[in-house]
Amino acid sequence: MPADNTLLLLLKGYAWLPGVARRRGAADAGGPLRTRLLGHPVRVLRGTEAVAFFYDEDHAHRAGALPGPVLDTLFGRGAVHTLDGAAHRARKELFLERLTDLAEVRALTARVCAEFRAEWERRRGERVSLFDLGALVLARAVTDWAGLPEDGVPDTERLARDCVAMVDGFATPGPRHLRARRARARQEELLGRAVVRAREEGPAEPPRTAFEAVVAHREADGSPLDPHTAAVELLNIVRPAVAITWFVTFAAHAMRDDPALRRRLAADEPAGLAVSFAHEVRRFYPFVPFVGALAPDGLLLGGETVPEGTMLLLDVYGQNHDPELWDEPFRFVPDRFLGAVAHPEGLIPQGGGPREGHRCPGEDITVAVLAALARELAGLDFTLPEQDLRIPLTRIPTGPRDGFRLEVPDEPEPEAGARAGAGAGAGAGTRHQA
Numbered sequence: 001m002p003a004d005n006t007l008l009l010l011l012k013g014y015a016w017l018p019g020v021a022r023r024r025g026a027a028d029a030g031g032p033l034r035t036r037l038l039g040h041p042v043r044v045l046r047g048t049e050a051v052a053f054f055y056d057e058d059h060a061h062r063a064g065a066l067p068g069p070v071l072d073t074l075f076g077r078g079a080v081h082t083l084d085g086a087a088h089r090a091r092k093e094l095f096l097e098r099l100t101d102l103a104e105v106r107a108l109t110a111r112v113c114a115e116f117r118a119e120w121e122r123r124r125g126e127r128v129s130l131f132d133l134g135a136l137v138l139a140r141a142v143t144d145w146a147g148l149p150e151d152g153v154p155d156t157e158r159l160a161r162d163c164v165a166m167v168d169g170f171a172t173p174g175p176r177h178l179r180a181r182r183a184r185a186r187q188e189e190l191l192g193r194a195v196v197r198a199r200e201e202g203p204a205e206p207p208r209t210a211f212e213a214v215v216a217h218r219e220a221d222g223s224p225l226d227p228h229t230a231a232v233e234l235l236n237i238v239r240p241a242v243a244i245t246w247f248v249t250f251a252a253h254a255m256r257d258d259p260a261l262r263r264r265l266a267a268d269e270p271a272g273l274a275v276s277f278a279h280e281v282r283r284f285y286p287f288v289p290f291v292g293a294l295a296p297d298g299l300l301l302g303g304e305t306v307p308e309g310t311m312l313l314l315d316v317y318g319q320n321h322d323p324e325l326w327d328e329p330f331r332f333v334p335d336r337f338l339g340a341v342a343h344p345e346g347l348i349p350q351g352g353g354p355r356e357g358h359r360c361p362g363e364d365i366t367v368a369v370l371a372a373l374a375r376e377l378a379g380l381d382f383t384l385p386e387q388d389l390r391i392p393l394t395r396i397p398t399g400p401r402d403g404f405r406l407e408v409p410d411e412p413e414p415e416a417g418a419r420a421g422a423g424a425g426a427g428a429g430t431r432h433q434a
Contacts (some may be wrong), residue, residue, distance in 0.1 A: 002034045002035045002036050002041075003036065003103075004035075004036040004037065004038070004039060005020065005034075005035045005036060005037060005042075006036075006037050006038050007089060007315070009037065011394065012393070012394060013289065013392075013393050013394040013395055013396050013398070014286045014289045014317045014393040014394075014396065014398070015393045015394075015395050016289070017044060017166050017289065017313065017315040017317065017318050018289055018315070018317065019319070020033055020035055020044060020243075021033055021044070021046065021315070021318060023114065025149065027069065029041070031119065031241075032044060032045055032301050032302055033046070033071070037311065040135060040310075040311055041230040041307065041310045041311065042310070042311045042312075042313055043295070043306060043310055043311070043312050043313070044313050044315055045312060045313065045314050046314075046315045046318055046319055046322070047316070047319070047322075047324075048325070048346055050314065051314065051319070051345040051346075051348055051352040051353065052353070053073070054291075054293065054312060054314045054352070054353070054354075055353025055354070055357050055358055055359065056353075057084055057085065057088075057357065057415070058296070059179070059295075059296070059299060060293035060294065060295070060296075060312050061084050061293060061294045061295075061296050062082055062083065062084055062088070062293055062294075062358065063082055063083065063084050063294075064066055064082075064083060064258075064294055064309075065082075065293045065294045065311070066081060066082060066292070069177065070170050070171075071302045071408065072180075072181050072184060073166055073169055073170040073177065073180035073181055073183075074166055074167065074170035074180070075232075075236065075290070076184065076188065076231075076232030076235060076236065076244070077228075077232065078229040078232055079229075079230070079232050079233065079236055080092055080095065080233065080236065081236075081358070086220045087219065087220050088358075089220070089356065090218075090219055090220035090360065091110055091217075091219065091233070092356060092357075093391055094213060094214065094217045094233065094238075094355070095233075095237070095361040095362075096355060096361050097213065097415065098210045098213055098307065099237070099361045099362050099364065099365055100238070100355065100361060100364050104272065105364050106368070107145060107363050108141060108142065108145045108241070108368075108369065109365075109368045109369050109372050110367060111142075111144055111145050112137060112141040112369050112372065112373065113272040113373070113376060114141075114374050115137045115138075115140045115141045115252050116134075116137045116373060116376055117139050117376070119133060119136065120133075120380065120408065123169040123408045124408055124410055125408065125409070125410040126297075126403070126407075126408055127274075127385065127405060127406070127407050127408075127409060128406060128407075129403045129404065129405055130248065130249055130252055130403070130404040130405070130406055131245055131246075131248075131249045131403050131404055132403075133162075134158060134244070134245035134248040135160040135161075135163070135164050135242050135245040136160045136371070138158065138160070138196070138241055138242045138244055138369075139156040139157075139159045139160035139163065139238070139241075139242050140156045140243055141241075142237070142238050142241035142242065143159065143238070144211075144425065145210070146209060146211050146237055146238060147208070147209025147210060147211040147212060148191075148194070148208040148211050148233070148234070148238070149194050149198065149211065151197070153164065159187065159242075160230040160237070160242055161183070162183035162184075162186060163183070163187075163235075163238060163239045163242035163243065164181050164243075164245070165179045165180050165182075165183040166184050166235075166239055167180075167243050167397060168247075168397060169181075169183075171289075171396040171397070172396070174319050179300050181361055184235070187231070187235055188228060188230075188231040188232060188235065190231075191231035191234050191235065192227040192228050192230065192231040193227075194211075194231075195215055195225075195227045195230040195231060195234075197225050197418075198211070198215045199215060199224075203215060203216045204216070205322065210234070210237050211234065211328070214230050214234050214237075217230075217233075222381070229235070237362075240360070240362045240366075241362065241365065241369075244365075244366055244369050244370060246287055246397060246399060247278075247282060247287070247366065247370050247372050248283040248370065248374075248377075249280055249399055249400065249403070249404045250281050250284075251277070251278075251281050251370060251373070251374045251377065251403050252377055252406075253285075253389060253400055253404060254277075254280075254281060254284070254285075254332050254334070255329055255374070255377070255378060256384060258388070261277075261334065261378075263378070265277060265374055265375055265378035266375060266378040266379035266380075268375060270338065271348075272338060272339075273335070273338065274371035274372070275336045275337070275371045276334055276335060276336070276337040276372065277334040277374055278336060278366075278367050278370040278371040278374060279334060279337040279347060279367065280332060280333060280334045280359055281370060281374075282347070282349040282350070282366070282367075282370070283320045283326070283347055283349060284320070284321075284330075284332045285390070285391070285395075286317055286393060286398050287349060287397060288313050288316045288317070288349060288350065289316060289317050289396055290309050290313045290314055290317065291314050291316060291351055292311055292312065292313050292314075293311075293312045293314075294308075294309055294310070294311060294312065295307065295308060295309060295310040295311075295312055297399055298307060299403070311361070314348075314352075316349065316351075319346075319348055320347065320348065320349060325346050344415055347380075350363045380409060381409055382406045382408055383406065383407045383409075384404075384405065384406050384407070385405055385406075385407060386405075387400075387401075387402035387404075387405055388400070388401040389401065389404070
C-alpha cells in the first residue's frame with residue numbers, strides 16, 4: 001500500500017506530484033501512479049491521453065470530489081464544478097453563453113484596459129503593488145461588464161480583496177483559510193440579496209448581462225437557481241476574472257529584465273506575439289497544481305479495476321513542464337506558440353477537454369485580458385525597487401515573494417517602455433524556486 005502523502009503535499013506544494021512521478025516511475029510503469037491523501041487512495045494521471053480520459057464524464061465524476069474546505073472558499077456549495085451529466089450541461093451553458101462569446105470577451109477586455117490606464121494615471125508618483133492594482137482593476141471591469149447592481153453590492157476594493165482571499169486561502173489551513181471562508185460568506189450573502197431584489201423587480205427579457213442571465217437561468221428540470229446558488233455562480237464569474245491578477249503579475253515577472261521582449265510585446269511584433277506570450281505565462285508559471293475527480297463504479301485504469309470513489313488527480317503543473325511535451329520546459333520561451341494552436345490536451349493550465357465539459361469556460365477571457373495587459377505593461381515606463389522576486393513552489397497559490405512592487409513615474413516619458421528592466425532588483429532571471 002502506498003504511503004500517505006498529505007504531509008509531503010503541504011511541504012512540497014507544486015513540486016509534490018512531479019516528485020511522486022520521479023520516485024515511482026519505475027515501480028508504476030505501465031499504469032497510473034498510486035499514492036494516498038488524507039488516508040484515501042489516489043491515482044495520478046499524466047499525459048495528453050490521460051487528459052482526454054479524465055475529462056470524459058464516463059471516467060471521472062465531480063459530485064463529491066471537492067472537499068468541503070475547497071467549496072467553502074474557492075468554488076462555493078452547489079457550484080457548477082460539483083455537477084455531472086445533464087445537470088452540469090444545463091448549468092455550464094450559462095457560462096459558455098457569456099464567457100466564450102467573442103463580443104463579450106472583447107467588451108470585457110476593453111473595460112479592463114480602460115480601467116488599467118485610468119488607475120495607472122491616478123497612481124503617478126507612487127510605489128504600488130502590481131498584484132493589488134491588477135486585482136482592483138479587474139474587479140472594477142468585471143463588475144461593470146457583468147452588470148452587478150450598485151445597490152447592496154460592496155465597493156470594488158472590498159470585492160477585489162475578497163476574491164483574492166478566496167483564491168489565496170483555499171489550499172492551506174490557518175489564517176489564510178479563515179479569511180477565505182469569511183470573504184466567500186460575505187460576498188455570497190450580498191449577492192444573494194441582490195438576486196432576490198432583482199427577481200422582485202421582474203426579470204430582464206432577454207437578459208443583457210451576466211447578472212441578469214444568472215437571475216433568469218433555469219436548471220435542467222426547469223427550476224430557477226435558489227438565491228444562494230445564484231450568488232455562488234455569480235462569484236464563479238467574478239472571482240476567476242479577478243484571479244487573472246496572478247497571471248498579470250507573472251507576466252511582468254517574465255518581461256522585467258528583457259528590454260527586447262518588452263519592445264516586441266508593446267508593438268505585438270510579430271503579430272500574435274502577445275497571445276503567444278499569454279499562453280507561455282500560463283504554461284510556465286505555477287497556478288493550478290492539479291485537478292481532481294472521483295472514479296465511478298467499474299472504472300478500468302491500466303488494466304486494473306479501480307475501486308469506486310478513488311480520487312483521480314490530473315497533474316496540471318507536471319504536464320505543463322513535461323519534457324515529453326515541451327522543448328526546454330523550464331525555460332520561458334514566449335515564441336513557442338507563434339503560428340501554432342495550443343493543443344487542448346497538452347496545454348492545460350485551466351483544465352482540459354471540450355468546452356462543454358469541465359474545462360474552464362473563462363479561458364478565452366483569461367488569454368485575451370492577459371495578452372492585452374501584457375501589451376499595456378510592456379509599453380509603460382516604471383522602475384522596480386529592490387525586492388525578492390523569487391517564486392516559491394512550496395506555496396499554493398504562489399507568486400513573487402515580495403509581490404511585484406513598482407514605482408510609477410510622476411510624468412509619462414516620451415519613450416515609455418524603452419528603459420525596460422531598469423531597477424530590476426533582486427531575484428533577476430525567470431525561474432521558480434523549489
